[in-house]
Structures are given as structure tokens and as C-alpha cells.
Amino acid sequence: MLIFGERINGMFTDIGDALRNKDPKPLQYWAVKQEEGGAHYLDVNSGPAIPTEERVAAYEWMVNVIQEVSQLPLVLDSTNYNAIEAGLKVCKRPAIINSCPAEQVKIERVFPMAIQYNAGVIGLTMDKKGIPKDADNRVAFAMELVAAADEYGLPMEDLFIDPLILPVNVAQEHAPEVLESLRQVKMLANPAPRTVLGLSNVSQKSPDRNLINRTYLAMAIASGLDAAIMDANDDDLVDVAATCQILLNRSIYADSYLKVFRTR
Amino acid sequence: MALTGLEIYKQLPKKNCGECGVPTCLAFAMALASGKAALDACPYVTEAAREALDSASAPPIKAIKFGKDSVLGDETVLFRHDKTFYHPTTLLIYVSDTLSDEELSAKLQEIKGLEFERVGLQYTIDGVAIVNDSNDAARFAKVAATVAESTDISLLLLSDNPEAVKAALAPLVARKPLIGAATADNYEAMVNLAKENSVPVIIKADGLDALNDLVEKAVALGYKEFVLDPGSRKTVETLANLTHLRRLAIKKKFRPFGYPVIAFTSNTEPLEEIMEATVYVAKYASAVVLKTSVKAHVLPLMTLRQNIYTDPQKPIQVEPTLHSVGNVNENSPLYITTNFSLTYYSVEGEVETSKIPSYILPIDTDGTSVLTAYAAGKFEPEKIAEAMVACGIADKVKHRNVIIPGYVAVISGKLAEVSGWKVVVGPRESSGIVSFSKSLS
Numbered sequence: 001m002l003i004f005g006e007r008i009n010g011m012f013t014d015i016g017d018a019l020r021n022k023d024p025k026p027l028q029y030w031a032v033k034q035e036e037g038g039a040h041y042l043d044v045n046s047g048p049a050i051p052t053e054e055r056v057a058a059y060e061w062m063v064n065v066i067q068e069v070s071q072l073p074l075v076l077d078s079t080n081y082n083a084i085e086a087g088l089k090v091c092k093r094p095a096i097i098n099s100c101p102a103e104q105v106k107i108e109r110v111f112p113m114a115i116q117y118n119a120g121v122i123g124l125t126m127d128k129k130g131i132p133k134d135a136d137n138r139v140a141f142a143m144e145l146v147a148a149a150d151e152y153g154l155p156m157e158d159l160f161i162d163p164l165i166l167p168v169n170v171a172q173e174h175a176p177e178v179l180e181s182l183r184q185v186k187m188l189a190n191p192a193p194r195t196v197l198g199l200s201n202v203s204q205k206s207p208d209r210n211l212i213n214r215t216y217l218a219m220a221i222a223s224g225l226d227a228a229i230m231d232a233n234d235d236d237l238v239d240v241a242a243t244c245q246i247l248l249n250r251s252i253y254a255d256s257y258l259k260v261f262r263t264r
Numbered sequence: 265m266a267l268t269g270l271e272i273y274k275q276l277p278k279k280n281c282g283e284c285g286v287p288t289c290l291a292f293a294m295a296l297a298s299g300k301a302a303l304d305a306c307p308y309v310t311e312a313a314r315e316a317l318d319s320a321s322a323p324p325i326k327a328i329k330f331g332k333d334s335v336l337g338d339e340t341v342l343f344r345h346d347k348t349f350y351h352p353t354t355l356l357i358y359v360s361d362t363l364s365d366e367e368l369s370a371k372l373q374e375i376k377g378l379e380f381e382r383v384g385l386q387y388t389i390d391g392v393a394i395v396n397d398s399n400d401a402a403r404f405a406k407v408a409a410t411v412a413e414s415t416d417i418s419l420l421l422l423s424d425n426p427e428a429v430k431a432a433l434a435p436l437v438a439r440k441p442l443i444g445a446a447t448a449d450n451y452e453a454m455v456n457l458a459k460e461n462s463v464p465v466i467i468k469a470d471g472l473d474a475l476n477d478l479v480e481k482a483v484a485l486g487y488k489e490f491v492l493d494p495g496s497r498k499t500v501e502t503l504a505n506l507t508h509l510r511r512l513a514i515k516k517k518f519r520p521f522g523y524p525v526i527a528f529t530s531n532t533e534p535l536e537e538i539m540e541a542t543v544y545v546a547k548y549a550s551a552v553v554l555k556t557s558v559k560a561h562v563l564p565l566m567t568l569r570q571n572i573y574t575d576p577q578k579p580i581q582v583e584p585t586l587h588s589v590g591n592v593n594e595n596s597p598l599y600i601t602t603n604f605s606l607t608y609y610s611v612e613g614e615v616e617t618s619k620i621p622s623y624i625l626p627i628d629t630d631g632t633s634v635l636t637a638y639a640a641g642k643f644e645p646e647k648i649a650e651a652m653v654a655c656g657i658a659d660k661v662k663h664r665n666v667i668i669p670g671y672v673a674v675i676s677g678k679l680a681e682v683s684g685w686k687v688v689v690g691p692r693e694s695s696g697i698v699s700f701s702k703s704l705s
Contacts (some may be wrong), residue, residue, distance in 0.1 A: 025331075139294065140290075140291060140294060143269050143270075143273075143290055143293070143294050144290060146269070146270050147273060147290055150270055150274075184298075187268060187269070187270055187297060188269045188270055188297070189266045189268045189269065189270035189271070190270075190271065190515075190516075192268075203620065
């Protein structure tokens with residue numbers, strides 16, 4: 001189970017301000033803090049804090065300042081592929097591109113770039129028309145991404161299918177469909193593509209967000225989830241991820257398994 | 265094992281004609297993978313499609329049977345802890361037809377002696393590989409007949425000359441020997457000979473690429489009872505080949521390699537030869553041909569084979585009979601434990617360290633630990649008392665004291681009642697046995 005720390009995102013005011021003021025400290029603070037929490041990758045997203053024309057330079061700067069304090073690999077999160085490419089050029093370790101929908105034009109831009117920079121790809125099970133409601137259509141989009149990976153020569157383990165979870169308070173019927181999608185995605189290829197979710201979405205604007213997040217995380221991992229973009233400093237949540245590793249016989253049990261999960 | 269959507273998609277024509285009723289080939293592949301459509305709906309699928317269906321239903325490695333109860337192949341995992349290895353490696357002894365009649369009869373005597381009984385288990389050698397080193401077909405047939413007459417174990421007839429194999433095989437068809445080897449030069453004659461007589465045949469080529477080609481040619485002759493020989497004779501190369509063959513068959517469902525594999529040892533120094541054979545037994549060889557037939561060489565190999573092929577999900581048990589540690593006498597104490605090997609050997613190790621000669625009686629609890637057995641009603645006072653009578657301990661010691669594990673102290677009263685012995689409650693952990701034993705005298 002891989003944890004992609006979500007906190008370095010321009011939507012948070014401290015990061016937004018830091019981006020505008022070119023102040024590396026908040027980014028570096030969260031890079032270190034998320035690693036301590038148990039993150040394996042750091043998601044990096046400028047959000048709308050930076051005007052479009054400055055995004056390319058911003059991503060290069062973000063990657064560089066984070067790499068000054070952290071060895072963790074990065075997940076470059078943007079819809080601006082030029083910005084992602086600028087980031088990939090300065091990444092010291094293989095990164096992951098977040099993200100590419102099942103649209104031919106974007107596949108043609110993203111997959112060759114992933115191959116060139118030895119990066120992974122998060123593939124979204126949606127197209128221009130939006131997010132499908134049921135599992136069947138999500139899986140059909142996943143299949144297109146799997147076929148694209150095969151065509152471009154992206155190793156299946158480097159493709160992360162994201163079946164797109166939506167907030168349970170307004171799109172409740174999506175939650176079980178996403179679990180079913182996770183199960184079916186594992187049958188698409190051998191070796192199977194990996195799976196990822198933007199976990200915190202499930203609890204947007206609900207009370208008891210942490211409880212919803214960690215309950216859904218356990219359900220999703222049991223359904224085949226390999227990675228989550230999530231709050232790496234929610235200790236209860238990270239404990240759930242660690243406990244799932246034990247209960248699915250993926251890590252050898254030890255009494256100190258919670259500690260072991262965070263230190264490896 | 266179902267096929268993945270991508271595997272099916274790659275077999276489809278990619279015309280996106282929609283004649284199957286589904287708009288695109290990709291969507292049709294998905295429908296097939298989830299069982300919502302049949303392949304017949306597509307008018308443009310090729311031979312590859314049939315193969316796709318075939319490999320989806322067939323087991324990854326074919327079972328090949330020959331001789332006296334020898335079963336090769338039919339395995340499903342790369343590591344025994346993932347499930348288990350099912351069919352223990354068939355061990356065959358190499359007998360050259362260049363041996364004189366006297367040497368042959370001495371060799372056969374030695375092979376007959378390869379039967380052992382150890383810790384309650386029976387080990388036997390499975391077969392003889394008769395090899396046509398003389399290049400003389402008549403001599404080969406004669407030696408094969410002599411071997412067949414002297415023993416009823418499985419036979420392998422090995423020659424590059426199909427005529428020699430044919431002559432040796434004719435009187436022995438009823439024994440269903442394995443024959444070989446079909447090579448690039450003789451495969452048509454050899455495979456057809458196997459087909460006519462319904463016996464399995466070794467397909468031998470130099471390296472995996474050549475082996476792949478040859479298997480495909482041999483399959484085209486309409487026969488599939490194969491055992492593979494990738495031709496390597498050095499340990500390191502054979503290990504690599506055995507690993508690739510098993511992986512491709514299981515992980516990739518690669519049909520040309522979906523057959524059991526035979527390995528031949530090459531070391532001439534017997535101790536090195538046995539080391540070489542242990543590698544092949546541990547790493548996927550379904551049959552191994554050995555040159556040595558000396559009992560002291562073969563016993564450790566058979567023991568290893570026994571161990572590697574035990575089912576790891578079943579607890580390992582020790583014999584539930586009276587065991588003794590050291591030079592026991594009429595004053596030796598008696599410890600009770602269970603026949604779960606982990607439990608038993610924990611106790612035995614500590615008793616040994618105590619340096620007091622002792623008896624240990626493991627109760628048959630189906631190989632479960634003391635507390636597990638107690639909770640499951642398999643470690644009851646009545647059962648322990650019965651086992652004490654059955655093992656005849658009363659005639660072996662003067663005293664009437666029995667030591668039970670501390671965790672089941674609660675059964676001491678009842679056990680004293682039903683056995684008539686004085687029950688001493690030992691320490692809870694076996695690590696306490698050493699200090700406990702000092703308090704005994």
C-alpha cells in the first residue's frame with residue numbers, strides 16, 4: 001500500500017501563499033512532515049494559486065525546493081502537461097504523472113512523456129463527457145488506458161488506474177461502484193495495473209471526515225487498492241493502511257507492525 | 265483461470281467492424297473477459313483465438329504419467345509456501361548399455377537396495393534410465409529387457425536413434441516407459457513412435473528458443489505427452505532454464521512450456537552430483553536422472569525430496585510414541601507434551617539441556633500445540649492416561665510421577681485420578697524446564 005501525501009497543494013492557503021511569495025519553507029515543512037507520517041510519495045500541485053503562464057516555471061521551482069529536503073519520489077499533479085514536463089526534467093527519482101483521462105489526445109501527449117522520463121501514469125476512468133456512474137463504464141475506460149499502456153510500452157505496474165471516488169454526501173451511489181471497479185481493474189491484464197484513489201474526496205463537506213476516509217480506505221484496499229492520495233499525517237488513517245497490509249498477508253506480521261510500516 | 269481483457273484484445277483482429285454486436289474490439293474483449301459474450305460472435309478471429317480459449321481452461325503444466333505410478337508435472341506454484349508442490353520429483357538411476365553383464369547385474373542389485381525406512385516414512389527409488397551409449401541397438405534392447413526383468417519400477421529408454429528405441433520399446437510397451445529423446449534431427453520418427461505406443465516422450469533441444477520451436481513442431485504432429493529437456497547440463501544453466509520454464513508456464517500460460525521438465529546431473533564426483541541434484545529437486549525438476557546409486561548418496565536426496573514436497577499448510581508432526589533423551593534408566597522423569605513438531609522439539613531441546621536422561625511422551629493431537637489441543641478437546645486426561653498405558657512406560661520406570669505442561673495445570677487432578685500416577689505440574693514455558701528439572705530429585 002503506497003501513500004501519496006496530498007498536502008503540498010496550492011488549494012491550502014499556506015502553500016498558495018508560499019507559491020506566490022516564492023517561499024520554500026512551507027513546502028519543505030510539509031515534505032518532511034508527510035514523510036514522517038508515512039508518505040511514500042509526495043503529491044505536488046500548484047492549484048490555481050499560480051497564473052497559467054507561470055505554471056511551467058512554478059513546477060520546476062516546486063520540485064527543486066522539495067528535493068532539497070526530501071528523498072521521496074514525487075507525484076506531479078496538474079492538467080497542464082507542459083508544467084508536468086518541466087517538473088519531470090528536474091526530478092531526481094522516477095515520478096508519477098497525475099493524471100491522464102481516457103482521451104486519445106491526452107494519451108498521445110502523456111504516455112510517450114511517461115516513457116521518456118521513466119515515470120508512472122495515473123489514468124482516470126473518465127473522458128470529456130465526465131465521470132461514469134457505474135462500474136462497467138469505469139472499467140471500460142480503464143481498459144482503454146491498459147491497452148494504451150500496452151501499445152506505448154508502459155509497464156503495467158507503472159499504470160495507476162484511478163476509478164474516481166466522489167463525495168458520499170452528494171454522490172453516494174458512486175462509492176460501491178468504485179469498489180467494484182477496483183476489483184475488476186485487477187482482471188484486465190496480467191500483471192495487473194495498479195490502482196489509486198484521491199481518498200479525501202469521499203468525505204468532502206461531510207462531518208467526521210477522518211472516520212469516513214479511514215473506513216473507505218480499508219474497504220478499498222480489500223477491493224484491490226494499491227495506492228491513495230491522502231492525508232499522510234492522519235495517524236489513524238495511516239494505521240488503517242498499515243493494518244490492512246497485515247490482514248491481507250502483504251507484510252509479515254510483527255507486534256511493532258505500525259512502526260515498521262512508517263519506517264520503511 | 266480466466267484470461268485478462270488485454271490478452272484477449274491482443275488476439276482480436278482490431279477491425280472495429282461491430283459485427284459481433286459490440287461497437288469496438290476493445291469492448292468485445294471486455295465482454296469476453298467478463299463472460300458476457302462468446303468468441304464465435306466474431307467472424308474474423310484466427311487460430312490464435314482457439315488457442316486463447318484453450319489456454320484459459322487448461323492447467324498450466326500438463327500431468328504426464330508413465331511407468332509404475334510416476335506422475336510428472338501438474339504443478340501450480342513457484343514457491344511451496346504459496347500452496348504446495350504436489351508431485352515429488354521422480355528419481356531415476358542412469359544405467360548405460362556399455363556395462364558388461366556382470367557390471368549390469370551388480371548395478372541392478374545396488375538399485376534394488378535403494379529402499380529406506382526413516383522416521384516412519386518409506387523412501388524408494390522410482391525408476392531406471394537405460395541409456396544407449398553403445399550406439400548398438402541390439403545391445404540397448406537386451407539391457408532394457410534385463411533391467412525390466414529384474415525390477416518393476418519405472419523405465420526411461422534413452423537413445424538418439426529412433427530404431428533403437430523402437431526395438432527396445434516393443435516388448436516393454438505394457439510397462440509404459442518414458443522414451444527419448446526427440447531432437448531437431450529425429451523428432452518426427454520419435455514423436456510418432458511415442459504416439460503409436462501411447463507413451464510419453466522427452467523433447468530435447470539446446471536452449472529455450474530451440475525448445476520452443478521443437479515443441480511447436482512436435483505438437484503439430486498431433487501429440488502432447490511431452491517431458492521437456494532444455495539441453496543444459498551445467499548446474500547454473502539448468503537452474504536458470506528450470507526457473508524460466510516454470511515461470512513462463514504458470515505466470516504467462518505459455519503453452520509450449522506447459523509440460524514437466526527432466527534434468528540430468530553432470531558432476532562425476534558423487535557428492536557434488538548429489539548437491540547438483542538437490543538444486544533440481546528444489547527448483548522444479550519433475551524428474552532427475554542420477555549416476556550414483558550408492559545408498560549413502562541417495563538417502564539425503566530422498567529426504568530432501570520428502571521435505572520439499574510436504575504440504576506446508578499441514579502442521580508437521582512427530583511420532584506420538586515414547587521418546588527418550590539421553591541414557592534413560594528406571595529413575596528417569598516422564599514429560600507429557602503434544603506431537604506438534606514445534607512444541608515437541610522445544611521441549612526436547614530443553615530436556616536435553618537439563619542433562620537429565622528423560623522420557624518424553626508426545627500425545628497425538630493432530631499436530632497442534634498444547635493450548636490449541638486443550639481448547640479443541642484433544643489433550644484430555646483420559647487420552648493422556650491411555651497413551652501412557654499404550655507406550656508401556658510403567659514397566660520402564662520405578663517411580664509413578666508424570667510431568668505435564670504448566671498451561672494445563674487444571675487437568676492435573678483428573679489425570680491423577682484416571683492414571684493412578686502422581687501428576688507434577690511443570691513450568692508454563694519449556695524454557696523453565698532446566699531449572700525445574702533441578703528441583704525434581
